[in-house]
Amino acid sequence: MKTQLLKDEILEAMSLKRQYGVFNTNMMFLLDDKDKKLVEEFQGLCLEKEEQINGIHGHNNEDHYNWFEWAGKHGLINRTNNYPHRDDLEIGMKAEILRQWTMDIFDPQFSLSLGASVLCINPIAHHHEGRETLLKDLRDLLDGKKIGCICITEPERGSDAVNMLVKAEKADDGGLILNGIKCYNTNSPVADIAAVYAVYNTDDPRGTMIQGISHADWNKGFKAERIGIPSVPKVKIGKTIFEDAHIPPDYITGDDGKGYEILFEGLVPERIGIAALNVGQMWGAFSLAALYSTVRQQFGEKILRHQAVGMSVLAKYHGRLTDITMALLRLAETYDTKKEELAGIPATMNPLVAMASQMKEYSSLLYHELAYECMHAMGGTGVTDQTKMPHYQGVSEIAEVVGGTRNVQLLIGSRTINTMIKMI
Ligand SMILES: Cc1cc2nc3c(=O)[nH]c(=O)nc-3n(C[C@H](O)[C@H](O)[C@H](O)COP(=O)(O)OP(=O)(O)OC[C@H]3O[C@@H](n4cnc5c(N)ncnc54)[C@H](O)[C@@H]3O)c2cc1C
Known part of the structure; x- marks a missing residue:
């Protein structure tokens, strides 16, 4: 500080x-x-x-x-x-x-x-x-000996991630040659290992998507430049460039359309993970504000005792946070017990896909609201570098966009409703 x-x-x-x-x-x-x-x-x-x-x-x-x-x-x-x-x-x-x-x-x-x-x-x-x-x-x-990143998003393909433009070609040794640019890849400027998606044919991304693993040390055609995201100044997020980047055969994890299946398989744990991150960080922000409200006095009383702080902010968000915590724990238990059973089901029919999206969408907005309210329940202290409150608030600003914006989650939600009605 x-x-x-x-x-x-x-x-x-x-x-x-x-x-x-x-x-x-x-x-x-x-x-x-x-x-x-x-x-x-x-x-x-x-x-x-x-x-x-x-x-x-x-x-x-x-x-x-x-x-x-x-x-x-x-x-x-x-x-x-x-x-x-x-x-x-x-x-x-x-x-x-x-x-x-x-x-x-x-x-x-x-x-x-x-x-x-x-x-x-x-x-x-x-x-x-x-x-x-x-x-x-x-x-x-x-083991944390290497740092990883995931490269899905591209400068021209964000929400519409499937229709990607980074091109894959077969290499003579049975591996792949990749060309194109990815962006917003968390950790990529410092990552040792990147999981990357590309397509052989941009007119048929689903049928031709690949997934491969690239290393920063041996892949000369792989480089990343840091982009500035002021809300999370310590996180290195990159524009990731593939110029004749070679993926040896041993490092192909999905070829000829299998990459598309892997992309979707990864979205459920990714979105549950982001929802969990939102909830965990809400506990961080809430706990700081709650603790401060009992030691800070104004007008001769703990600020917790002023109803605008104690009821309108702390009690209100404590309730909402407890609700979403219970919901997420239940979702985690459901995931652990049902994931094998639901593994082969198409994404539009898989309830875990919808639940993960709903939880991600709701928790992101709640986190943003709660962090702002808890920060300002602490007055000037909330915005100083004396506590981690600005760190929680910073992450809450990017919570919506990471892992897909609210509209993408709601698009999945609206398709789920269509499937649900057909099932009746
Ligand atoms: C901090 C941070 C970390 C990230 N980490 C990673 C990472 O590690 N790896 C990675 O690959 N990507 C990562 N991303 C990228 C992230 O997933 C995308 O930014 C996100 O999917 C949105 O894409 P976009 O930014 O291109 O926005 P766009 O897709 O251009 O969206 C712009 C606006 O249009 C709306 N919109 C778009 N399509 C529709 C539609 N069909 N209906 C209604 N509204 C629509 C969106 O909701 C949004 O409001 C990260 C992003 C950030 C900011």
Whole structure:
């Protein structure tokens, strides 16, 4: 922080430990003992790290890409995919959400970067087919030794992502040659490994889409330039350029239209993941405002006691946040129990696709509203660099667009209603 305005005891009242305390109190009746133990384990690791980075100074100033290895070592990058080299970790969507919430409260921009690396992990975990090259990538990404990114969006193809223009051609060695530009790829300027989509024929993207894995060190035709996104200044987001970029045969995860299936298969966990990120970061913003409201006094009273703060902001958003937290936990349980059963069902018929989109759309708007309200419930303190509130508020500004805007989610929703009526 540039200059400390608040007394030490007020800053201490908003420590990470106390933020986790607010979260844990709310989870008391929502989680079983096993889940609570897992949360405690995750939180213990983050509290150690908090001390090591010197709290807010580290969150404001350290390069969080240097924390990947620490997170990977402790299984804090991903909990939905099995680790090929470790079997001592709790795996599943529920475990993933609890991991995510812990990281979101700890450092919202770091959590966003971890999430983008997970989007590179997912297709490799499901489509390595025992190949050692890809298994090594999977181990390195899960361990945080390598940073990943996903390249779907293009300068001219955003919401209409399927109709992509980046071209793939078959190479003489059975691999691929890629040409074109992707953009908004979280982590790509620092990523070691990129999962990338392209098409052989732009007139038939569904039938000809590929997915491949590219490495920054050996792929000379792969480069990325950082673009500026002021809301998340610590996250490196890129314009990613493919110029005769070669993907060897061993690194093709989906060929001849299989890339399209992988793209859609990835959207459900991606959108549940973003919804989880929104909810976790809402707990971060809410906990800071709630803690501050009990230590800050104006007109001779805690600001919590002023109805405009205590009722119109804190109680109102506490209720909405609790509701969406319960809904997301239920969705995670449904995903864990039904995902195999629903795996082969087309996207338009798969209820998980609709539920993931609905949850992503609603949680993004709620996060934006809640972060703004909680920030201003803290007055001037809310906008200073003395707490992580501006970090939560920053991520809340991009929550809508990451993973597809509200209109794309609502488009999926309207198609779901059509299918639902046909099923009656
Ligand atoms: C911070 C950040 C991180 C990102 N990370 C990644 C990443 O890691 N990898 C990646 O590949 N991409 C990433 N993206 C890209 C993101 O997925 C796209 O920005 C998003 O899908 C929207 O595309 P667009 O920006 O081109 O907007 P456009 O598609 O141009 O949309 C502009 C407006 O038109 C509306 N619109 C578009 N189509 C329709 C329609 N059919 N009906 C109604 N309204 C419509 C949209 O809702 C929006 O309001 C990221 C973006 C940001 C900002």
